[in-house]
Amino acid sequence: MKKKILSVFLATAMVAAMAAGCGSVKTDNEVSASESGEKAAGKDVYSEEVKIAFLPNVIGDSVAAAWADGMETYLSEFKNVTFDVYDGEASVDTEVQIMDELINQEYDAIILQATDAAGLASSVDKAEGAGIPVITVNMDADTTHTGMVTMVDVEAGEKVAEAIGESLGGEGEVVIISATPGASKGEQLDKGFKSVMEEKYPNIEILDEQSGEWLTENANTVMTNFLTKYPEIDAVFCHNDAMAEGAAEAAKAAGKDIQIWGCDGETKMLEYIEQGLCTGTIYTDVKNQGAVSAQFAMYAISSGITGANLSETPIVKMSSITVTGENVGQISENMRW
Known part of the structure; x- marks a missing residue:
């Protein structure tokens, strides 16, 4: 197409x-x-x-x-x-x-x-x-x-990858909480994020990727499972802010200091950034x-x-x-x- x-x-x-x-x-x-x-x-x-x-x-x-x-x-x-x-x-x-x-x-x-x-x-x-x-x-x-x-999609994934890669000095371990399978925006975000990681930050490993189906509650469960499965996670990229908020609550409950990125720019996410619970987002009006x-x-x-x-x-x-x-x-x- x-x-x-x-x-x-x-x-x-x-x-x-x-x-x-x-x-x-x-x-x-x-x-x-x-x-x-x-x-x-x-x-x-x-x-x-x-x-x-x-x-x-x-x-x-x-x-x-x-x-x-x-x-x-x-x-x-x-x-x-x-x-x-x-x-x-x-x-x-x-x-x-x-x-x-x-x-x-x-x-x-x-x-x-x-x-x-x-x-x-x-x-x-x-x-x-x-x-x-x-x-x-x-x-x-x-x-x-x-x-x-x-909204920007491929470009948003690229921007988040650049921010994470630079802040980690090109080395680390990340996870992705993705969109519902088949959603075009999620596919484009993934494309941008992974292309930058592969080309510019080969020493950053993507440990895992699971769908949070756009939902805060689902992302909280996914992140909790990630934290149990992987002892070291440096950053998480979520395909929307709602999932980033769920991941942030899971990290907070586990006492983990992890970079958490979303994509949208909703008010609650901006408040989470102000409170230090999340790292960043790609804002759109x-x-x-x-x-x-x-x-x-x-x-x-x-x-x-x-x-x-x-x-x-x-x-x-x-x-x-x-x-x-x-x-x-x-x-x-x-x-x-």
């Missing part, structure tokens, strides 16, 4: 194009259509009724809640837009079922956090085939679709990411673009900040989520 990586500024350009009343971004199919005098049929998102659905992996997650907040804040400016949030219940089957319902209810766009990249591919194809653009957030689907808005996702969806509805118009999935990558105890104070209250 091919993807085209675009900068975070794309969303601003999209909205500007909407405000100007024209869609200046051309895809392969649009170029051919324009030459034959045809044009993709979009919707007037300022006057016609618009329905947008957000389907996260699980609705109780802090990241999903911040995304939804950002989406709702942006979309509330459009009085003609209905915005609905559904709970994927961390289940592929549930997300597939809800996707079918959203297609049958003829939503104008779906913003999806795909629990499993392969497991949701057919559902995304079905939606796109019905003319419903699908925008994925963080966790992608294994098929070409209208777009994706994501997730509320803004939600707003960008909603902007992307509105652009797609307005322009009539779907995956059928594209040879590659466009990707908007959000900017990030590596946060440690040295600079956590720079993440002000209005930036926290």
Whole structure:
């Protein structure tokens, strides 16, 4: 599956194009259509009724809640837009079922956090085939679709590996508490982390890797088992902050001083860093990411673009900040989520 990586500024350009009343971004199919005098049929998102659905992996997650907040804040400016949030219940089957319902209810766009990249591919194809653009957030689907808005993933793994490798002087032992198997974000984080470790820090051994399934409680159990199994652990990389918080509690209970890194930048994690319980995280303004996702969806509805118009999935990558105890104070209250 091919993807085209675009900068975070794309969303601003999209909205500007909407405000100007024209869609200046051309895809392969649009170029051919324009030459034959045809044009993709979009919707007037300022006057016609618009329905947008957000389907996260699980609705109780802090990241999903911040995304939804950002989406709702942006979309509330459009009085003609209905915005609905559904709970994927961390289940592929549930997300597939809800996707079918959203297609049958003829939503104008779906913003999806795909629990499993392969497991949701057919559902995304079905939606796109019905003319419903699908925008994925963080966790992608294994098929070409209208777009994706994501935190840095490979780059985040690289940044954490660099920080750990440098602080350990190139020698030590680490463990990984990873995402649910099949989650694209986890695979990308792993890719970045392991590539840097292999290339730059060959004397740092990755002792073990187990899934914490994104959950604090599960990560606490995994970390407790790691601490029992391995007498010496210098650092742990967790694929999200919730799991890092669980690992931190396990290390604290065992009286161990271990570097603990997460990835997201949620408020609780920043507090753990301030308290010295965790070492660092890769912060993203997730509320803004939600707003960008909603902007992307509105652009797609307005322009009539779907995956059928594209040879590659466009990707908007959000900017990030590596946060440690040295600079956590720079993440002000209005930036926290």
